[in-house]
Amino acid sequence: MFENLSNRLSGVVKTLRGHARLTEANIQDALREVRMALLEADVALPVVKSFINDIKARALGKDVIGSLTPGQALIGVVYEELVKLMGEHNDALNLAAVPPAIILMAGLQGSGKTTTTGKLAKLLKEKQRKKVLLVSCDVYRPAAIDQLKTLAQQLEVEWYPSDVSQKPEAIALAALDYAKRHFHDVLIVDTAGRLAIDEQMMAEIKSLHASLNPIETLFVVDAMQGQDAVNVAQAFNATLPLTGVVLTKLDGDARGGAALSVRNVTGKPIKFVGVGEKLTGLEPFYPDRMASRILG
Numbered sequence: 001m002f003e004n005l006s007n008r009l010s011g012v013v014k015t016l017r018g019h020a021r022l023t024e025a026n027i028q029d030a031l032r033e034v035r036m037a038l039l040e041a042d043v044a045l046p047v048v049k050s051f052i053n054d055i056k057a058r059a060l061g062k063d064v065i066g067s068l069t070p071g072q073a074l075i076g077v078v079y080e081e082l083v084k085l086m087g088e089h090n091d092a093l094n095l096a097a098v099p100p101a102i103i104l105m106a107g108l109q110g111s112g113k114t115t116t117t118g119k120l121a122k123l124l125k126e127k128q129r130k131k132v133l134l135v136s137c138d139v140y141r142p143a144a145i146d147q148l149k150t151l152a153q154q155l156e157v158e159w160y161p162s163d164v165s166q167k168p169e170a171i172a173l174a175a176l177d178y179a180k181r182h183f184h185d186v187l188i189v190d191t192a193g194r195l196a197i198d199e200q201m202m203a204e205i206k207s208l209h210a211s212l213n214p215i216e217t218l219f220v221v222d223a224m225q226g227q228d229a230v231n232v233a234q235a236f237n238a239t240l241p242l243t244g245v246v247l248t249k250l251d252g253d254a255r256g257g258a259a260l261s262v263r264n265v266t267g268k269p270i271k272f273v274g275v276g277e278k279l280t281g282l283e284p285f286y287p288d289r290m291a292s293r294i295l296g
């Protein structure tokens, strides 16, 4: 998805050949290429600007040592800065709460919230042997409630029934009570999403958050949304104390810039990435692996 960046950078490696150190003059073209590639990949402009400045500051005057060519030295700096931009290391899910640990799922409709809820349940059940309860608080779309129920049945994970006549908060609190009485380790609360951000939706999820006090509040965002992903992330981050981000649909032809911007604009770690429609399509996010992928 970052073919452009790796292609552009390999051109840069050639142009820098023969120089013994990186200077303002000789890295100018290289930085222009990096900048263009990032913008083409939908990375938000302010993020691109500060990224380029950081690379420049670190690369300038760098002596090229050993067998490295100046181009390789610059790519080394780009790699390290990409890793830094995406948060350095993997942030694991935090379940250190008096059981049940509550995970609240937030995001727009179609972002992949319900699918991710199922994927997380599978991971927690199979990899961590957790007893998981799922509940849907999407009282606006009966289909969403059914979708979660179907996923739960498929995964052989328990779900707490809800219907559209109930209030989201009442559903969530009843599910929490049930989870406590039945010794569930984790309760994952799927919430309503709208096609766009609106005040009512934000107020609703805010009050759900206040009454549940979840240990994890995950913001699910579609990487295919490009620049828009950043705006939506900012709006959710301003409303809710998010603890992490799940970036979905990275398997598609998303230009991937969201992966670079979302962490930067929210300050919240990307904990997982969605890499397919199937329930196995969820992976922990590793900034170093992503940076390697980006650089090709």
Ligand code: GDP
Pocket: 107, 108, 109, 110, 111, 112, 113, 114, 115, 116, 193, 248, 249, 250, 251, 252, 273, 274, 275, 276, 277, 281
């Ligand atoms: P919600 O409205 O946020 O709950 O979104 P859904 O979970 O219903 O997902 C919307 C669509 O995106 C569905 O068709 C999912 O199969 C699809 N989807 C979700 N996550 C991924 C992913 O990581 N990759 C791909 N390719 N599709 C996904």
